Amino acid sequence: MMAAKGNAFSVIMNAQKRKLADGAAKTTSQPAKKGHWSMGLLSSMEDPALKVESDDKVVIIKDKYPKARYHWLVLPKENIPSLKAVSSEQLDLLKHMHKKGQELIDKTEDAKHLSFRLGYHAIPSMSHLHLHVISQDFDSPCLKHKKHWNSFTTDYFIDSEKVMEELEKEGKIADKGSRNDRLKYPLRCHVCKKEQVNMPKLKAHILSHIAKPGDKE
DNA sequence: GTTCTAGAAC
DNA sequence: GTTCTAGAAC
Numbered sequence: 001m002m003a004a005k006g007n008a009f010s011v012i013m014n015a016q017k018r019k020l021a022d023g024a025a026k027t028t029s030q031p032a033k034k035g036h037w038s039m040g041l042l043s044s045m046e047d048p049a050l051k052v053e054s055d056d057k058v059v060i061i062k063d064k065y066p067k068a069r070y071h072w073l074v075l076p077k078e079n080i081p082s083l084k085a086v087s088s089e090q091l092d093l094l095k096h097m098h099k100k101g102q103e104l105i106d107k108t109e110d111a112k113h114l115s116f117r118l119g120y121h122a123i124p125s126m127s128h129l130h131l132h133v134i135s136q137d138f139d140s141p142c143l144k145h146k147k148h149w150n151s152f153t154t155d156y157f158i159d160s161e162k163v164m165e166e167l168e169k170e171g172k173i174a175d176k177g178s179r180n181d182r183l184k185y186p187l188r189c190h191v192c193k194k195e196q197v198n199m200p201k202l203k204a205h206i207l208s209h210i211a212k213p214g215d216k217e
Numbered sequence: 218g219t220t221c222t223a224g225a226a227c
Numbered sequence: 228g229t230t231c232t233a234g235a236a237c
Contacts, residue, residue: 037219125218145233
């Protein structure tokens with residue numbers, strides 16, 4: 001019988017493990033270095049297990065922790081840290097990313113009965129510009145917390161069209177840092193807008209909105 | 218971004 | 228007693 005969950009030894013060891021996890025990155029609060037978790041998309045882009053397709057400008061990967069039945073990321077090969085670094089110069093690139101995402105949806109026969117959204121997070125955790133392409137079932141074991149939910153169902157999630165429109169009109173993307181509070185909004189069904197008391201209830205509820213085989217369109 | 222878990226909520 | 232969430236991780 002090895003150490004179970006709560007004894008003094010495992011408590012100390014787990015605390016130590018956690019320290020080491022982030023400790024590799026910083027000694028003060030400075031820009032994230034290579035190897036820090038926020039740089040993880042760089043290695044994910046080269047992970048054959050995640051890679052879906054690529055061309056001369058972009059790579060498409062499966063999200064490592066998908067929040068729905070289909071959840072891809074479209075990333076430019078060019079190193080663009082975030083929307084803050086995007087100018088008119090990249091408008092064609094953003095259009096191309098959107099087109100590649102939409103094409104992938106269109107050729108995924110199994111997803112024909114699902115709706116999709118393409119968009120960006122207002123304040124992404126991970127560096128390297130990435131366009132989310134995500135089906136709207138949100139049926140996934142990786143969708144666990146309020147933060148997950150609200151990041152895809154409030155205006156913390158900004159449709160790709162809106163971003164491209166703003167870029168075309170303003171020549172840049174205004175800072176969306178003020179949208180951080182969206183992550184703390186109450187849990188609300190994205191289809192019928194009914195508020196749910198907690199995540200397990202929400203997850204059970206949204207299943208009722210997914211079309212089942214045999215349902216009419 | 219995830220993991221882990223203390224303490225609140227039930 | 229079990230479920231669930233929120234905050235630390237330097």
